[in-house]
Amino acid sequence: MRIEIRELGRTFGSAPAVEGVSATIEDGEFICILGPSGCGKTTMLNMLGGIIAPTAGTILFDGVDVTKVPAEKRGVGFVFQNYALYPHLTVAKNIEFPLAIERVPRAERRRRVREAADLVQVGPYLDRRPAELSGGQQQRVAIARALVKNPSLLLLDEPLSNLDARLRLEMRVELQRIQREAKVTTVFVTHDQDEAMSISDRTMLMNRGRLVHFADPQELYDDPAELFAATFLGNPPINQLRGRIDDGDLTLADGTIVQGIAPAGLTVDAAIVGVRSETVTLASTAPRARARVEDLQYVGRDVYADVRLGDARLSALVSRREVDRSLVGTEVPIGFDADGVHVFDAESGRRIR
Amino acid sequence: MTANRRSWPRATAYLLPFLVGTAIFTVYPIVYLLIVAFQEDYNILTREFSQFGLSNFEAVLRDPDFGNAARNTALYTVIVVPVTISLGLAIASLLARIRFLRPFYQTALFLPLVTSSVAIGMVWKYIYNADYGLLNFLLSTIGLDPVNWLNDPRWNMPALVIFGVWSALPFTILIFVAALQSIGEQYYTAARIDGATVVQRFFRITVPLMGSTIGLVAVLNLIDSSKVFSELFPLFNGSPGAGFSLYTVVYYIYEQLSAEWDLGRAAAASLLLFAAVLVLTLLQAVLQRTRRRRS
Ligand SMILES: Nc1ncnc2c1ncn2[C@@H]1O[C@H](COP(=O)(O)OP(=O)(O)OP(=O)(O)O)[C@@H](O)[C@H]1O
Ligand SMILES: [Mg+2]
Numbered sequence: 001m002r003i004e005i006r007e008l009g010r011t012f013g014s015a016p017a018v019e020g021v022s023a024t025i026e027d028g029e030f031i032c033i034l035g036p037s038g039c040g041k042t043t044m045l046n047m048l049g050g051i052i053a054p055t056a057g058t059i060l061f062d063g064v065d066v067t068k069v070p071a072e073k074r075g076v077g078f079v080f081q082n083y084a085l086y087p088h089l090t091v092a093k094n095i096e097f098p099l100a101i102e103r104v105p106r107a108e109r110r111r112r113v114r115e116a117a118d119l120v121q122v123g124p125y126l127d128r129r130p131a132e133l134s135g136g137q138q139q140r141v142a143i144a145r146a147l148v149k150n151p152s153l154l155l156l157d158e159p160l161s162n163l164d165a166r167l168r169l170e171m172r173v174e175l176q177r178i179q180r181e182a183k184v185t186t187v188f189v190t191h192d193q194d195e196a197m198s199i200s201d202r203t204m205l206m207n208r209g210r211l212v213h214f215a216d217p218q219e220l221y222d223d224p225a226e227l228f229a230a231t232f233l234g235n236p237p238i239n240q241l242r243g244r245i246d247d248g249d250l251t252l253a254d255g256t257i258v259q260g261i262a263p264a265g266l267t268v269d270a271a272i273v274g275v276r277s278e279t280v281t282l283a284s285t286a287p288r289a290r291a292r293v294e295d296l297q298y299v300g301r302d303v304y305a306d307v308r309l310g311d312a313r314l315s316a317l318v319s320r321r322e323v324d325r326s327l328v329g330t331e332v333p334i335g336f337d338a339d340g341v342h343v344f345d346a347e348s349g350r351r352i353r
Numbered sequence: 354m355t356a357n358r359r360s361w362p363r364a365t366a367y368l369l370p371f372l373v374g375t376a377i378f379t380v381y382p383i384v385y386l387l388i389v390a391f392q393e394d395y396n397i398l399t400r401e402f403s404q405f406g407l408s409n410f411e412a413v414l415r416d417p418d419f420g421n422a423a424r425n426t427a428l429y430t431v432i433v434v435p436v437t438i439s440l441g442l443a444i445a446s447l448l449a450r451i452r453f454l455r456p457f458y459q460t461a462l463f464l465p466l467v468t469s470s471v472a473i474g475m476v477w478k479y480i481y482n483a484d485y486g487l488l489n490f491l492l493s494t495i496g497l498d499p500v501n502w503l504n505d506p507r508w509n510m511p512a513l514v515i516f517g518v519w520s521a522l523p524f525t526i527l528i529f530v531a532a533l534q535s536i537g538e539q540y541y542t543a544a545r546i547d548g549a550t551v552v553q554r555f556f557r558i559t560v561p562l563m564g565s566t567i568g569l570v571a572v573l574n575l576i577d578s579s580k581v582f583s584e585l586f587p588l589f590n591g592s593p594g595a596g597f598s599l600y601t602v603v604y605y606i607y608e609q610l611s612a613e614w615d616l617g618r619a620a621a622a623s624l625l626l627f628a629a630v631l632v633l634t635l636l637q638a639v640l641q642r643t644r645r646r647r648s
Contacts, residue, residue: 051542071545078546084539088561097557098547145547 001062001152001185002027003048009056010043017043019209021057025187030179032196032217033189035206036232041189042081042157044206048187049155050074061153077146077184079156083138085130091117091141092126098149116144119178136167143175147182154179154186160195172199193233197221205229222339227349230274230342236304239275239314242346244268256310258289261336262343262353270347276340277304280316282323284335291334293327309334390620397616409621419622421597422605426626428510429601430578433517437525437574438567440518445529446555462523474587478503481512481588503589506596513599516584521574532566533559568641572634579630582607602626 003025010018018040025031033041046052048059050071058067066074085094095116099109117123120140130138139159146154159175160168176199179186190196196203197217205213205220205228213225224230230238241261243252245268250258261273282293282305291309303323305316314334343353389395390409392402413419448458465473480487481502489499502512536559544554560567582603585591593600602622609619 049546051545071542072548072550074546075548076546078543080539080543082539084537084543086540086543086558088564097544101548101553101557149547 003153003185004060004063005048005057006060007057008044008047008054008059010040010047010052011055016209018047018054021206021211023204023211023214025185028183028185030176030186030199030201031188032200032203033187033206034193034196034203034232035191035212037191039206040209041191041206043209044204045155045157045187045189048153049076049078051078074153075149075151076153076155077149077151079139079142079146079154079159081157081159081161083130083142083159085138085141085145087130090127090129091122091133094130094141095144095148097145102149112148116148119147119181120144120174135162136171139163139171140174143178147178147184150182151184154182154184156186156188158189158191160190161192168195175199193235197233205232207232224274224342225351227272227274227344227351230344230351234276236277236315238342239277239280239312241273241275241309241312241314243271243273245271245273245343252310252312254311256289258309261288261341266343266353268343268345268352270345271352272344272346272349274342274344275314275336277315278317279337279340280307280314280318281335281337282307282316282318282327282332284333287333287335289334290331292331293329296323296325296328307332307334386620386623389616390624392617395617397614402617409617410625413618413621413625416618418600419602419605422600422602425510425598425600426579426581426602429514429517429581430575432514433521433578433581434571434574436514437518437521438571441522441525441529441570442560442563442567444522445526445533446559448526449530449533459527462527465520465523470583470587477516477588504595506594506598509589509594509596509598512588513581513584513594516588517578517581520584521577525570525574528566528570529563532563536562564644565641568637572637575633575637576630579626 005021005023005025008018008021009016021044033044035041043052047054050066050069050073054067058065060066061074086097089097092113095113096109099112104112113126114123117126120143122137122140122144125133125137125141130141133141139162142159143156146156156175160171163171172195175188188199200217202215203217203220204211207226207228213220213229215223220229221233224233231240241250241252241258243250243258245251245262245266248260248262248264248266250261250271250273252258261275262268262271282291289309291307291314293305294308294313295306297304297306298320301320303318303320305318305323305327307314307316316334342351344351391405391407393406393408394403396402448454479485483489483499483501483504486502488502492499500508502508540558540562541554544558549557580603581601585593585599585601585604589599593604603626606619606622606626609615609622
């Protein structure tokens with residue numbers, strides 16, 4: 001199902017939880033809504049599901065305005081963050097619930113419950129109560145209940161957040177497989193960037209109720225629309241250099257000059273230059289400045305160098321062969337790969353280059 | 354453990370006044386009643402009896418008055434309990450939704466519990482008045498003939514039932530509202546997503562999740578309405594209705610004592626009533642358990 005969201009907004013009291021969000025989700029896409037806690041992800045999802053009524057804007061399902069259609073009539077599948085399985089019903093009855101409401105004939109009901117249970121591999125637990133299942137099993141039952149009615153839209157609110165790291169990875173793969181098999185348009189809420197990156201076709205990055213950037217995850221990382229996007233994605237977080245740019249040269253607050261970090265001809269009074277740690281080199285043949293290596297951190301196969309550049313600190317991801325302990329305390333010629341350098345307006349946070 | 358053992362005497366001292374009171378006013382009468390029920394030809398003045406036996410029970414069960422009383426009580430209970438439960442559940446569901454009304458109805462519901470029965474009786478006598486009563490007025494607005502609620506034997510039972518439901522509702526509603534508020538909102542949201550209408554949500558989520566509370570309230574109301582008697586005072590000045598249409602088991606017990614001075618029969622009738630309520634209560638518990646196992 002193709003979903004169009006136009007200028008969607010929701011305020012609680014006077015505080016906006018979601019503001020002016022416009023986006024189009026194509027049929028069969030797997031979309032993640034990503035953002036920090038309280039940015040409006042759940043509110044967005046609940047508006048798509050009809051659980052919360054928007055205070056502004058419209059939602060179209062396949063061109064039909066459903067903004068005022070209540071949850072009962074939207075026919076979407078929803079997996080809640082806390083699963084919300086009916087505690088008084090067995091797993092089988094839980095999965096069957098939407099079909100019983102639809103008055104699907106008994107024999108067909110039984111067949112579809114079987115199918116859905118097999119798809120998420122909860123067949124052996126059909127006679128148990130939700131309280132007798134592990135978190136991962138409950139979650140799969142919740143997915144089965146959402147899928148059994150063959151919805152054309154599947155909404156999931158941080159369904160993996162209660163699982164341990166390994167099960168989480170397994171369920172990610174599982175969920176992708178299920179989504180592909182069922183070919184269902186899916187919107188998945190998460191605050192975990194790795195989850196969003198690995199699972200989604202495209203990711204909606206939200207901040208303070210606004211849609212910051214809606215693109216495929218790699219573009220989000222490589223080409224952030226705002227400083228927020230650049231800082232939210234990536235680990236370690238992107239390095240930030242504040243200062244004034246004059247014809248491509250950056251002057252930091254203490255007067256240190258980083259030459260040619262921005263394209264020639266660019267002049268910005270107050271800029272923040274974001275530099276991904278993997279694009280910093282410590283033995284540059286075309287150095288931009290000299291910097292002091294303060295420490296080296298060995299994390300598995302990676303080495304992170306803590307570098308002081310004027311009054312700024314940078315983290316640089318370097319290869320093990322490139323560095324050794326003797327470098328600590330010395331000054332090195334530092335360089336940047338232009339691909340990982342982004343220039344933002346310090347005031348608005350908007351990307352300039 | 355040692356601390357527990359050492360605090361024993363003190364705990365006993367604190368509890369003693371209460372235990373003594375319970376022993377004198379609750380335990381002793383019950384035990385006495387149990388014994389007297391089985392003593393034949395008991396003389397209330399001399400406390401003498403001929404032998405232990407079942408003649409009191411036999412006499413009660415053969416007494417057509419008791420049969421009439423049992424029938425009236427059963428009829429009253431069979432109507433009042435389900436009506437109270439259904440109405441209570443419906444009203445509680447509505448009240449639980451309307452948040453801003455909560456402080457108001459929490460007070461309003463307690464009013465009947467703390468108002469003197471004399472005042473309540475006067476209000477209800479007005480409501481039931483054949484000539485200028487509120488109920489008949491309401492009936493007349495929908496084109497029905499006036500009813501002589503308090504003096505027509507056919508309408509005495511309905512009048513008592515309405516009053517009984519009204520008396521039992523506040524307590525029932527309070528318990529139900531509390532139970533409703535403990536049901537997580539998420540189940541209703543999930544049911545909406547699954548396409549359930551308000552009515553379907555009520556019967557598929559609310560009722561099953563309230564099952565044990567409904568059972569409990571049903572038993573409490575059952576116990577209460579099986580003892581129907583005191584309600585006769587505000588409404589009928591203590592008479593068992595026109596033509597004895599409201600002659601109940603407790604009225605029978607009361608009459609055995611106050612008119613016949615027959616403590617043996619009164620005790621036997623009390624035990625029979627107690628046994629009936631006990632059987633129904635156990636039945637309810639068994640039903641609850643099988644229902645839970647089935648679903
Ligand atoms: N029912 C409500 N009443 C008032 N404010 C609300 C309500 N629901 C959400 N909000 C507010 O709206 C904002 C967005 O909330 P929302 O639940 O959508 O965040 P979220 O992105 O899902 O966060 P999290 O990752 O913590 O779940 C928050 O500031 C929250 O306090
Ligand atoms: Mg949330």
